[in-house]
Amino acid sequence: MLNTTPQAFASRQAFASQQALASPQVFDACATVHCEGASAASPRESHPRCLHEHELHLIGARPARLRIGAGADQETHSFAPGTVVLLGPRLPHSLAFEHRAPPGGSAGELVLRFSDELLRRGMALFPELGDAGPLLARARQGVQFVGLGADTLARLRRIETLRGLARFSEFIALLNELAQWRDYRLLADVFLADAGFDEDGRALRIHKAIDYIRDNYAEALSLAEVGAIAGMRENAFSRSFRRATGQTFTDFVNGLRVARACRLLASTRQQVSSICYEVGFNNISNFNRHFRRIQGMTPGEFRGRRM
Structure with missing residues (x-):
């Protein structure tokens, strides 16, 4: 039988507290940004996944191969060590490494996972986060960043060592650097998002509109004008734009x-x-x-x- 005396209850509580302090994952349970090393169990590919979070991958010491999409739309990319890749939510993909991790050691891979929905909500409360809107739109096709500096890579790794507000603050600084980085390539020719959002190619059109706004924000822009550039009627564009960015066009x-x-x-x-x-x-x-x-x-x- 379970011992329910006050002494036993206090003992179980103390043990639970010790376990919580010993496990950093307890502190991460409700975190906005989750950090983990990439799987080192096998160099073979994992099954294709379609996640509801953004994944920011830092390729470690082992070269990697990414398969993105499915069926006839599937594309394969090879990445050298030190490459940084951002994959958007609901993007089917599998990532494999060419060699096994060293015995008893780490190959240095790192993955940051963060919720798309939480960032969209944040944009409504903190307009400054809107600067990341075009980056998140591009992530739906997968983004490889080219030529990132050592400071940016160090910031990415530093996030793994931090917790709470310190981690979130460092993550926002990293997001700002990536949003402003202009040397990148898209990994998929088309958006491969869920059908609920990407039907009729609307996500691709919103992506095009966001890039146009970012390049021409100092000009006189109207909803009708940018909607036409995206190939959408004004009302439909307004709804799709708000859904994609969490903000109105204005x-x-x-x-x-x-x-x-x-x-x-x-x-x-x-x-x-x-x-x-x-x-x-x-x-x-x-x-x-x-x-x-x-x-x-x-x-x-x-x-x-x-x-």
């Missing part, structure tokens, strides 16, 4: 403009009025209103805190 554009204004305010001596027009706002009062809404302060106050 909030997404203004978020990019304010983010660029913040960088200019912090790194240059340009007048606020000059920055206003450079980033795409058509009058200073409109600029100040959106800046205060997003940043919680005026452009002048923002600059003053960084001087």
Whole structure:
């Protein structure tokens, strides 16, 4: 029979607490970002998976082969050690390594997993996260980053050693670096997302629209104009855009403009009025209103805190 005396209960509680402290996974159970080493059990391929999370892979000492897609759409890519690859949610894939891991050691592979849904929610609360929208859209085709610097790779590895807010803060810094990295290649010719989102090729069209906005955010952009570039009617484009980015078209554009204004305010001596027009706002009062809404302060106050 189970001993239910107070002494026995206290003993079980103490044992459970010790187990919790001994296992770092307890602290990761509700984490936004999960870290793990890639499977080292076998060099053979795992079965193709279709996950609901983003996967950011750092290829370690062993070359790797990625199969992405299924059936006639399947493509195969080979990666050298040190390669970084981002795979979006619901993207069928399998990753295999060419050699076994060294006995009793680690081959240095690392995988970060993070929820697409949580980031989308975060974009609605923190407009600055909207900068990652185009990156997450590209991830639905798989992204290989070319020529990442040693500092970025070190940041990626450092995330594995951190917990809680420190890990999340380092992850956001890494996400920002990857979102701004312009030397990359897409791994699939078409989106291979779930049919519920990608029917009629809408995901590919939204991807095209996001890239256009990012390249032209300082110009006068309208929902109808960008929807036409994506080949979609205005209402359908508006709904699909919000579903993909977690933001309305207007909030997404203004978020990019304010983010660029913040960088200019912090790194240059340009007048606020000059920055206003450079980033795409058509009058200073409109600029100040959106800046205060997003940043919680005026452009002048923002600059003053960084001087």
